[in-house]
Amino acid sequence: MESVTxxxxxxxxVDADAIAAWLDERVDAAVAVRDRFLSLHGDSDLAESFAEARVLSPxxxxxxxxxxxxxxxxERALDSPERAGGVIYDGLAVQRALHERLPADERSLDxxxxxxxxxxxxxxxxHDGRWHKRVTVLGxxxxVSVPGLYEAPAKPEAYYKEQQKHALLSGDAPPREVLETEVEGDFLVADDPRTTDALTGYVLQAYHYLDTGEAFCEDEGCRLHNPHRQPGVVDAQLRGxxxxxxxxDRYGR
Incomplete structure (x- = not known):
């Protein structure tokens, strides 16, 4: 591979420049950072592409x-991204839509x-007939979905037990912020200061997959591992x- 953008x-x-600097030290490719993809490569049909990719039901x-x-x-979410939220999109459909909008001379796997x-x-x-949130869609x-880092991997069991307890006592689920304050454990929350450090490993996974064809590592302590639970994300990306x-041997510096 020659380039990563x-x-x-x-x-x-998330600090894209910090991720790029970390990646640049570990890969044999030129690493660059550009502004928001949806702004640089958006067109008049992009809003409809996102509408077509909306998940309607789990x-x-x-x-x-x-x-x-x-x-x-x-359209409003594209113009003012701070107004977007509360929607899940088919990651493969979004990937296809963005691929179509890559510059023609930059579409190669290099x-x-x-x-x-x-x-x-x-x-x-x-296997189970439902949608699963993801941090990454490789290809x-x-x-790399930033909110996916907080929402896709399952929280510690104590989180869901506390959620059920609140529901039994009050008849309704408590706000997420309440649970995040009351539950001890290793998990990332929205706007977590560890976001950039955690996502460096996921960006490297994207590079590794396209460069080698290997999706993930089975070693739970490796940054190329893809845990399904939040404590596993903390272990793989932020510890040890x-x-x-x-x-x-390939990426250690």
Whole structure:
């Protein structure tokens, strides 16, 4: 691979320049940072592409609502990204839409594009018939969802037990902020100051996949590991050694 380009997420607590500097020390490719992908490469049809990628129900494989009001919402979200939220998008559909908008001379697999998105993306699970939120959708471009870092991996069991206890006592689930304050454990929350450090490993996963064809590492202490629970994310991305012995030979510095 010759080049990696990261794209900033303007409303998210992530420093694309810091990720690029970390990556530049570990890969044999030129690493650059550009402004928000959706602003640089957006067009008049992009809002409708996002509307078509909307997940309508957790257990409904079909996606998309292109009613005028929904498309108008997506237009506003593109113009003012701080107004977006509360929607899950089909990550593969979003990836296809963004790939179509890459500059024609930058679409080769020698030049990886990594938009840091402030949107929640998911993929459909044929094994259980429901959508699953994701931190990344690997490929070209490789999507890294910043809110996905907080929402996709499951919280510690104590979080859900506390949620159930509140629901039994009050008849309603407590605000997320209450649970995050009351529950002890290792998990990341929205605008967590550890966001940039955690996402460096996910960006490297995107590079590693396109460069080698290997998706993830099975070693739970390696930054190329893809945990399904928040404590595992903390262990893999924020604690201990950066890499397992095999990947330390390739990326250790």
């Amino acid at each position: 990261l794209y900033r997420a303007p409303t998210a607590a 257990h409904d494989r079909e996606t998309g609502n292109t009613m005028l009001g929904i498309v108008r919402y997506e 030049h990886l594009h990594v938009p840091l998105l402030d949107r929640v993306v998911g993929t459909w699970g044929d 070209q471009p490789a999507i 050694t950066d890499f397992c012995p095999r990947h330390a």
